[in-house]
Amino acid sequence: MRGIDGPVLSQTDLYLLNAELELNPILKNESNAFQLIFNLSSGQSSGYNPETRDRDIPFTQKDEPATLPRVEELIIITECSPWCTIVKNPQGVTLGDVITTLFKEYSEKMVTDKEFESLPPRQQEQLRRYAASAASTGNWGQYYSPAPAAPTAYRRADWLREKVFFDRLTQNRSYSQQRLGYYAPNIFVLALSTY
Numbered sequence: 001m002r003g004i005d006g007p008v009l010s011q012t013d014l015y016l017l018n019a020e021l022e023l024n025p026i027l028k029n030e031s032n033a034f035q036l037i038f039n040l041s042s043g044q045s046s047g048y049n050p051e052t053r054d055r056d057i058p059f060t061q062k063d064e065p066a067t068l069p070r071v072e073e074l075i076i077i078t079e080c081s082p083w084c085t086i087v088k089n090p091q092g093v094t095l096g097d098v099i100t101t102l103f104k105e106y107s108e109k110m111v112t113d114k115e116f117e118s119l120p121p122r123q124q125e126q127l128r129r130y131a132a133s134a135a136s137t138g139n140w141g142q143y144y145s146p147a148p149a150a151p152t153a154y155r156r157a158d159w160l161r162e163k164v165f166f167d168r169l170t171q172n173r174s175y176s177q178q179r180l181g182y183y184a185p186n187i188f189v190l191a192l193s194t195y
Contacts, residue, residue: 008070008092014185021067021185026095029168034061037195038166041134041157043103062096071186074098076169077179078190081159082115084180085190102166102190106157116154131158160192167191 009019025031026047036059038045046056066074070092076085087093087101116124131154157164169188176187 006069008072008090010072011184011186014071019069019185021069021071023169023171023188024064024066024068024095026061026064027066027098027169027188034059036166038099038102039164040102040106040160040166040192041155041164043099043107045099059095059099062094062099064095066093066095066098067186073186075180075184075187076102076190077176077187078192079175080163080190080192081156082118083109083156098169099166106160106164107155109156111154111156111159115159126161127154127158130161131155134158162194163192165193165195167193 007013009017013019014021026034026036029035033049034047034057035050036045036047037056038059045059047059048056066087072088072090072092074087074093076087076098077083083105085102085105087097089097111127116127119127134157168191170191171185171187172189173183175189176183180187
């Protein structure tokens with residue numbers, strides 16, 4: 001992406017200028033040189049070149065701007081969860097800011113009791129089972145000791161169950177308005193996959 005030296009737009013600037021944002025091709029999953037692999041639950045990020053899919057390559061583009069023109073704030077929503085992730089950087093949101101913030105939002109923040117209770121009973125049970133399974137994964141002690149107690153608190157990543165891989169960001173004006181009650185050019189919809 002070119003134009004890294006341009007101004008960084010505030011939320012007010014975006015509205016006043018009615019600016020359209022060009023999303024970084026890596027976030028749109030349209031880069032010819034790098035396809036992002038990012039797990040919201042574990043925070044692991046790497047990628048691959050579509051022409052050489054047989055090996056992972058490091059995610060060295062973390063300092064690239066997420067959008068052009070650059071903005072101080074991105075708002076990310078997804079159909080897979082009820083939360084709204086706000087990514088902030090006064091110097092302009094970067095690709096690294098996007099993945100770091102998404103990881104923290106989904107791995108460090110917990111599902112509240114009210115959010116859990118809003119789920120139908122079947123989905124509550126699925127969330128319980130998924131969280132218990134995720135808690136015991138990689139725990140070699142489980143083979144030599146009794147099964148660990150089921151968790152009583154759930155990370156937001158548990159809510160997503162197996163759909164924890166970043167697929168792409170898109171703009172969807174009608175979904176943004178339906179979900180948030182308004183639209184802005186810095187609102188993006190996160191698509192997730194199971195890989």
